[in-house]
Amino acid sequence: MAMTLRLPPELEAELRVVAEEDHRSTHQTVLFAIEQFLARRETAEIKADPDTLRALAEAREAIRTGDVVYGADAARALVPGRRVS
Numbered sequence: 001m002a003m004t005l006r007l008p009p010e011l012e013a014e015l016r017v018v019a020e021e022d023h024r025s026t027h028q029t030v031l032f033a034i035e036q037f038l039a040r041r042e043t044a045e046i047k048a049d050p051d052t053l054r055a056l057a058e059a060r061e062a063i064r065t066g067d068v069v070y071g072a073d074a075a076r077a078l079v080p081g082r083r084v085s
Helices: 009-021 026-047 050-064 071-078
Strands: none
Touching (some): 009 026, 026 050
16 A cells, blocks of 8 residues: 655654664654554454453463473374374
């Protein structure tokens, strides 16, 4: 999407300073800011959903208790009756 963004002069000046400090273009800095905003909003939505929070807590507990397998062991567990080599 192409758009024109009209900023107050003081905000534009601050954006230019921050972009230069971060070695980014102003365009990249604006994109980064939008990405951060959307990520924070998504996080807020997740934290507001009790079912999602419960599922995350259960997943953390499963990891803590070792009820989660990773890597090759996880792949082998998906294939019933597979012999372990």
